[in-house]
Amino acid sequence: MSEQANQKNHFKVLIIGSGPAGLTAAIYAGRANLNPVIFEGMQPGGQLTITTEVENYPGFEHGIDGPALMDIMRKQAQRFGAQSFYKEITEVDFSSRPFKVKSYDENYTADSIIISTGATAKLLGIESESKYMGYGVSACATCDGFFFKGLKIIVVGGGDTAMEEANFLTKFASEVTIIHRRDEFRASKIMTERAQKNPKIKFLTNKIVKEVVGVEENGRKSMTGVILEDTKDHSITELKVDGMFLGIGHQPNTKLFKGFLDLDETGYLITKPGSTYTNIEGVFAAGDVADHVYRQAVTAAGTGCMAALDAERWLEAQEG
Secondary structure, X not given: OOHHHHHHOEEEEEEEOOOHHHHHHHHHHHHOOOOOEEEOOOOXXXXXXXXXXXXXXXXXXXXXXXXXXXXXXXXXXXXXXXXXXXXXXXXEEOOOOOEEEEEOOEEEEEEEEEEOOOEEEOOOOOHHHHHOEOOOEEOOHHHHHHHHOOOEEEEEOOOHHHHHHHHHHOOOOOEEEEEXXXXXXXXXXXXXXXXXXXXXXXXXXXXXXXXXXXXXXXXEEEEEEEEEEEOOOOOEEEXXXXXXXXXXXEEEXXXXXXXXXXXXOOOOEOOOOOOOEXXXXXXXXXXXXXXXXXXXXXXXXXXXXXXXXHHHHHHHHHHO
16 A cells, blocks of 8 residues: 555544444544544444434424434534545454554554444344334334324333333333243343233233234325234234334444454443443444443434544543
8 A cells, every 4th residue: 555545544533333423423523623534334324314203312392304313413523524434344453553444445544443333223124124114113112102102012022122112112102012922031030020010011922023014195104013923823913003113132233343342242342431442542432332221312422422532632642
């Protein structure tokens, strides 16, 4: 690689991932004259791009469309000199500084790295689930529960996530049915008992969702029910519901960093308490990639701010 190309592909702050965490980090790093570059990856804007309406992000009294919110954040970052590359990082090498990253056959180097690759909600993997995502199907109870006031919904899963989400959703829905493929739950005893004691929660066990059904009128889709298959006798039934929440967990997008960064048993990046520092000096983590508790746009944005400030101070210390 020539020296010129090396300079062209070298950045003070390189951000991997482009949800609220990555874009907020870019806003702060841009304002600090660090000329950050954001590798936006396969899903520019992150999980919010599959959320039709965001009503709990501060500053938007009447709510805002998920992709629109990400677009505003991106433009704000670009206003302060951030660059967006619509490329995926395919390889990293954090063994020496400057850090090296690769996007297919293109090489880049950076003095500091902010990782905000997020987490992906585990899905059932059926076509109709994608079709109605945001139109009755959701992977985030705290984001979308409010839209199901007085309606009948199902939660798919048998672990703590499913029980927790079902309990939370009874604040809004008239009826919540937990659908699970077995008749035993992975959830802790206390979480299972809490759900069982809730008068609004029903259970349908030994069932899997084969298909999401709905209607499309005047270009507007809405879910009307699900087709269930019994895992024992394979009989098929249709259940009329207004919404389906996936409570089967999240997978942090950290495969790329295995072997370099410390991960917990589920694969989330481990950061030093009260900071965004990973176990490698100069590499920071923000957003859902390091947060299995809150997973909200506003908390992701907050840690994006922290990561940019941590990176700025760390870079200053290196120069000093």
